Amino acid sequence: MNPSIRTNFNQNFTEEKYADFLVDLNAGLKNPIEFRIAETPVFLTDDFRDKLIQAGNEIVATILKPDFKQQSERAIPEKCRVANENDHSHFIALDFGVCKDEAGNIVPKLIEMQGFPSLYGFQLHLAENYRHAFEVHGNQTIFFNGLSKSSYLALLRKTIIGPYEPDEVVIMDVDAPNQKTAVDFYITQGYIGTPVVSLADLIQEGNQLFYIYKGEKKRIRRIYNRLIFDEIESDPEIFNKVVDIRQPLDVEWVAHPNWFYRISKFTMPFLQGEYIPQTQFLHEVKQIPEDLQNYVLKPLFSFAGQGVIIDIMDGDIEKIQDPENWILQEKVAYTPVLESPDGGVKIEIRLLYLWPDGDAKPTLAINLARLSRGKMIGVRYNKDFDWVGGTVAFMHK
Template identity: 70%
Template sequence: MDAAARKSFNAKFTDEKYRQFLTDINKGLREPIPFRLAETPIFISDDFYAKLLQAGNDIIATIQQPNFKDITERAIPDKWWVANENDHAHIIALDFGVCRDDNGELVPKLIELQGFPSLFGFQAYAGEHYTQAFDIPKKWSGYLGKLNKNSYLKLLRKTILGPYQPEEVVLMDVNAPQQKTAVDFYITQDYLGIPVVSLSDLIQKGDELYYEAKGELKRIRRIYNRLIFDEIESDPDIFNKVVDIRQPLDVEWIPHPNWFYRISKFTMPFLQGDFVPKTQFLNKVAMIPDGLENYVLKPLFSFAGQGVIIDVTPEDIGLIKDPENWILQEKVNYEPAIQSPDGGVKAEIRLLYLWPDGDEQPTLAITLGRLSKGKMIGVRYNKDFDWVGGTVAFVKK
């Protein structure tokens, strides 16, 4: 992390600036932001950014292997397999913890990866507000590579809209207005002009999908998919009440739901490198390693950290009935590398890639950051702390 930028930011920080930041960022939104925003952005040093880029490039290379679909076919649960899958994920998210290696240097370590959208609208919006509220020097930006706001939004439109008009593309989630990420949905709507719909709003005629707007039926050509099947799994009759989106339909997906499973924890055992923790499918572990306290057990088919066993014992492993659906992963120890007024804070940085049709490679576009003083990253572990929560990570342009 950039020491000079941190020292300068902390010296100028006041609680009043933070309160004004929260007032301004909520101004004009449909509802107040429902999650905590941290008091500070993350300032990534040039050295750490170079490591992030290398780590990301290595992972992207694995995803682009010709046999990637073959090795990840088992990742998709049969009941959630969706027809008409395309040839690549339009969106990729890579989560890295800020850690310290054996040489004492800060390094990124992969925590998780997703072939699924993140807060592409909100992060652009939040970056602007952090910059304005805290007078961040212009040399720092949340847009990566050669992107600025205009070129970023152009790339976002190219990825999500493609050749279609905004009214032909919908952002869809199971119950969109009630999601904690709804703030991102409506900012994205403002940026791109696309409607936000719920799963129950979809209307099927033959193999075509429609939604209603001002009393008229509008044809859906593309779905910007924000629905995670875990969120509807508790209702086995869901597709008796709404359109069964798994069937062959004359609609394009951005990204296709199958990529949520292909690019996921399931991918971890196929990755290697200095920035990837050693990971094995549990059923492939020939001998339980010594020092189990240095490992975590993760179920492959769970969402938002549910079911993860942090302090692993041999008894935990023995109780697992489906080891092919679990991974044993080397524990990643976050370094409290962000200096707050009362001590170090742990950080996680998400690299967000956009991969529109016609592009040979995904483009690293923007970041998402999360700060934590708790045992794990996440709201439930940080309820009583300050200088924690969602943020952006800035790099020098």
């Protein structure tokens, strides 16, 4: 995207450098990284960076509206609703495809959004290793809003730990050590000191939660939640075997699980702006577009692209029994603008916000990027390609 930096990077790239980079990236980790890491970072132009920031600001403005919680109440499935919800999500993730507009300009287009944490620890670790292995210039940063490594980690601590001690806050997932993103849990633990626990590790006494830490029972004041309910749906009896986290408990959530649903595909029909694809709840569509090939059907309550109908066929819409739980969205056409040694590669960039208690609004902090040659972004669609996978975007300070 930044042509001069890209040319210089590609000219100096070697497979040996990439292999050494992966060795260093995995050094000292509890387990090797389980997802593919791309051969290159992304280098943003100032113009595209500014468009991303503008797009994010417009979306956040909708989330900040006083009636947002009322509008998004239907987003939360009753079986997944958790008690003691707070006033805002501590994390916001906005995914943008890199596209071209009708005039041929490179622009971001919103793909999806989450009121849920992403790889806030891992992305810092990844960027530092790219910088070292490929000699990325010091005037390039992965941070927004003038943040540095130290101020970013301070903001991360403020958001996750808040007023508590690190061992009073736990990073929690269903089976944390065996998640694909477990690398992020343990890197985050290294940065801010919060222990990693699984759902089955939670001990309930009254309405309080505890866990075993260094052989002692320790009170949990706050949960840094990485659990997605979709991942436990296959076991309807799970809350008969472990603590039912949906009940009123004397514990704080970062972010509260309900925000995963409030800030999601469900939010997209409420958004407007030049970087937002036209999106409607399916049951509110008055006239089915004639050019259905330019649209995609997405179920509201699915995870990681499951159930999405990319190529809508005759009868697909009529077969849907619960149209209120689907959206019809203008298809976003990624443009393969990243030049690899053997062709263009598509880019998706995730803006990552942090919103600690006491702040009036979220702070755009860091980013995540993914490269793809497949039909969709994601590991399962890019198994047989190189110059694809997880990465990070650098931009001018």
